Amino acid sequence: xxxxxAFAIAREAFRQHKGWERAWANPEPKKAYDVVIIGAxxxxxxxxxxxxxxxxxxxVAIIExxxxxxxxxxxxxxxxxxxYLQDPSAAIYEKARSLYEGLSQDxxxxxxxxxxxxxMLAQTEHEVRGYKRTAQANSLQGxxxxxxxxxxxxxxxxxxxxxxxxxxxxxxxxxxRGGTARHDAVAWGYARACSDMGMHILQKTEVxxxxxxxxxxxxxxxxxxxxxxxxxxxxxxxxxxxxxxxAGFRLPLESVPLQxxxxxxxxxxxxxxxxANTVHGYMSQSDxxxxxxxxxxxxxxxxxQRGSFHHLEETVRALIETFPMIAxxxxxxxxxxxxxxxxxxxxxxxxxxLGGCFINSGWGTGGFKAIPGSGWGFAxxxxxxxxxxxxxxxxxxxxxxxxxxxxxAAGVAH
Amino acid sequence: MLTLNCPYCGLDKxxxxxxxxxxxxxxxFGPGSTDEDFESYxxxxxxxxxVHFERWRCASGCTKWFHAARCTVTMEVFGTYSAxxxxxxxxxxxxxxxxxxxxxxxxxx
Numbered sequence: 001x002x003x004x005x006a007f008a009i010a011r012e013a014f015r016q017h018k019g020w021e022r023a024w025a026n027p028e029p030k031k032a033y034d035v036v037i038i039g040a041x042x043x044x045x046x047x048x049x050x051x052x053x054x055x056x057x058x059x060v061a062i063i064e065x066x067x068x069x070x071x072x073x074x075x076x077x078x079x080x081x082x083x084y085l086q087d088p089s090a091a092i093y094e095k096a097r098s099l100y101e102g103l104s105q106d107x108x109x110x111x112x113x114x115x116x117x118x119x120m121l122a123q124t125e126h127e128v129r130g131y132k133r134t135a136q137a138n139s140l141q142g143x144x145x146x147x148x149x150x151x152x153x154x155x156x157x158x159x160x161x162x163x164x165x166x167x168x169x170x171x172x173x174x175x176x177r178g179g180t181a182r183h184d185a186v187a188w189g190y191a192r193a194c195s196d197m198g199m200h201i202l203q204k205t206e207v208x209x210x211x212x213x214x215x216x217x218x219x220x221x222x223x224x225x226x227x228x229x230x231x232x233x234x235x236x237x238x239x240x241x242x243x244x245x246x247a248g249f250r251l252p253l254e255s256v257p258l259q260x261x262x263x264x265x266x267x268x269x270x271x272x273x274x275x276a277n278t279v280h281g282y283m284s285q286s287d288x289x290x291x292x293x294x295x296x297x298x299x300x301x302x303x304x305q306r307g308s309f310h311h312l313e314e315t316v317r318a319l320i321e322t323f324p325m326i327a328x329x330x331x332x333x334x335x336x337x338x339x340x341x342x343x344x345x346x347x348x349x350x351x352x353x354l355g356g357c358f359i360n361s362g363w364g365t366g367g368f369k370a371i372p373g374s375g376w377g378f379a380x381x382x383x384x385x386x387x388x389x390x391x392x393x394x395x396x397x398x399x400x401x402x403x404x405x406x407x408x409a410a411g412v413a414h
Numbered sequence: 415m416l417t418l419n420c421p422y423c424g425l426d427k428x429x430x431x432x433x434x435x436x437x438x439x440x441x442x443f444g445p446g447s448t449d450e451d452f453e454s455y456x457x458x459x460x461x462x463x464x465v466h467f468e469r470w471r472c473a474s475g476c477t478k479w480f481h482a483a484r485c486t487v488t489m490e491v492f493g494t495y496s497a498x499x500x501x502x503x504x505x506x507x508x509x510x511x512x513x514x515x516x517x518x519x520x521x522x523x
Binding site: 239241242245250251252253254255299300301302303304308309310340343398399 | 415416429430433434436449450453454456457458459460461462463466468486487488489
């Protein structure tokens with residue numbers, strides 16, 4: 001793999017950019033691999049990358065029904081933060097956030113990480129108390145956050161109206177080192193690095209079944225024939241229940257559409273990420289100038305990537321009070337992604353009832369921010385059978401009642 | 415906007431007038447049951463991509479609970495029926511078979 005650098009740009013500029021190679025290969029599948037990962041989204045690719053980088057396991061295939069990064073990795077609102085209440089959550093999300101800081105250098109691929117700061121608005125007395133508590137918890141966890149008052153909020157984000165009659169801004173939880181990254185680049189960067197290690201990324205290859213023998217996984221049936229493996233990682237987000245069904249077990253998940261929308265591009269007006277959980281809305285401004293707005297999930301199960309219109313109406317109607325200027329913006333695009341939600345709003349990174357088969361799912365409405373940490377921990381789990389990062393996120397927590405309850409801290413907006 | 419017909423009051427209701435109640439036809443396991451059965455009852459879900467049976471409440475209407483058969487991909491509604499039953503009535507199953515031949519859901523088909 002040729003390294004990307006300022007020198008490479010200069011060199012290619014002198015020869016009409018004919019020297020760029022393909023970022024990743026498009027190989028024919030082998031008969032078998034040591035490890036097969038289903039799902040070439042951020043989490044699947046990150047898992048494969050850290051399997052290779054941290055454990056030297058490179059005989060790996062990443063199988064993808066569509067194109068890489070074409071699912072929720074390409075549909076989210078790109079927010080990165082780690083201000084969670086519970087210790088296991090803070091540990092894995094902070095691991096992810098800290099990996100994001102050096103990821104461009106690590107992958108030699110510009111993921112455009114922008115630590116512009118994330119502000120979670122407190123708009124009710126209950127939220128004020130909740131976020132003060134989270135800030136205390138974060139300081140014990142080594143995550144840098146602080147609770148700031150309404151005047152400080154106004155100073156950080158001048159376009160905000162803090163005196164709204166219905167949703168006044170009472171303060172906020174400020175994580176200065178949170179931010180955003182280019183979501184596609186995260187998938188592309190990991191894919192390029194995986195391909196460079198000799199891993200096979202098999203796009204347009206649909207898994208149709210999981211084969212097993214004596215309680216252990218032996219491979220997967222795909223649209224391009226049977227592919228054998230010793231270990232299988234299921235990393236398919238919204239379709240986790242569907243693939244788990246092929247492997248013969250059920251999951252404590254419900255899949256629902258989560259919606260987002262972007263406006264026409266405007267001049268820079270907001271240089272932070274703002275989340276308003278009371279009104280189920282969050283907003284940031286992309287490098288292109290579009291206001292990126294995320295909304296809430298449907299209440300009922302769905303695999304249709306649209307979502308109900310009234311949720312968008314509610315989100316935008318409420319955000320307009322806090323951001324009066326967006327009332328006159330035209331919205332350009334709107335889409336939905338299918339997210340898999342657990343009862344305690346925390347992910348599942350776990351062994352499964354099927355031997356050699358592991359699952360990474362349940363990231364719900366907030367998976368993008370966790371990609372590097374999730375891949376790091378899940379790779380360790382797959383390679384060694386246990387990982388301190390994922391220990392609390394096992395499937396057995398549902399039977400044993402050890403929930404990691406983030407429904408208060410992270411119930412809606414991620 | 416999803417619209418369901420409440421089988422009790424007979425009115426077509428928009429989703430904003432209804433409350434979702436999750437998967438239908440769960441068999442309850444309470445005190446004295448095994449951990450596996452209890453966990454499966456509380457947390458294990460079909461979450462299918464396709465035909466699904468679910469509970470809804472006519473929240474801003476007659477307030478009664480009822481059941482609906484729906485496709486989670488196309489949002490097509492195959493029919494609604496009384497909650498006073500352990501399995502979908504034959505008319506509902508036939509309506510699904512017409513559109514989705516060979517469908518299965520838990521023990522139903």
